[in-house]
Amino acid sequence: MSEPAALFEYLVLSRGQWDKDASHEDIQAAIDRFYAWHDRLVGEGRMRAGQRLAREGKVVSRQGALDGPFAEAKEVVGGYWLILAGSLDEAAAIAAENPCLDYGLMFEIRPIDPVRASAFALTNETPT
Numbered sequence: 214m215s216e217p218a219a220l221f222e223y224l225v226l227s228r229g230q231w232d233k234d235a236s237h238e239d240i241q242a243a244i245d246r247f248y249a250w251h252d253r254l255v256g257e258g259r260m261r262a263g264q265r266l267a268r269e270g271k272v273v274s275r276q277g278a279l280d281g282p283f284a285e286a287k288e289v290v291g292g293y294w295l296i297l298a299g300s301l302d303e304a305a306a307i308a309a310e311n312p313c314l315d316y317g318l319m320f321e322i323r324p325i326d327p328v329r330a331s332a333f334a335l336t337n338e339t340p341t
Contacts, residue, residue: 220297222325223304225263227292232317239316246312251294259307263294296322 231240254260272281298304301324308320330336 218299220299222261223296223298223301224323224325225294225296225304225308226290226321226323227294227313227318228288228290228321229318230289230291235316243312243316250310250312254296254307259297261295261297263292265292266290291318295325 251260251262255262270281271278296304296307298307301322304322304324308322311318311320314320326336328334330338
């Protein structure tokens with residue numbers, strides 16, 4: 214009896230804004246298809262539910278807290294969810310099925326690193 218393949222978590226960040234020339238009806242239809250797709254994958258154990266993000270927020274740094282977020286429209290993060298897959302390529306293939314891609318949104322897929330942070334390890338926060 215073979216063991217099931219290991220699944221890893223991948224964070225998906227929904228970025229961008231809807232196409233300006235798309236009708237509200239077309240966008241709503243894509244949203245409805247997204248939720249059907251999303252709910253199916255959650256039910257199959259291939260995805261974990263995420264959430265949309267509210268428009269307001271704060272940016273916190275050593276200088277204090279400021280109203281934010283501060284990003285260009287193409288960089289706006291509208292929501293997140295988690296994909297469970299055997300590889301980054303498989304996670305990207307799953308995200309590529311998202312119906313919202315047809316109306317201007319894009320998705321950043323990042324592996325969740327199970328290792329705790331260390332000042333001695335090369336990470337996203339390490340200066341280049």
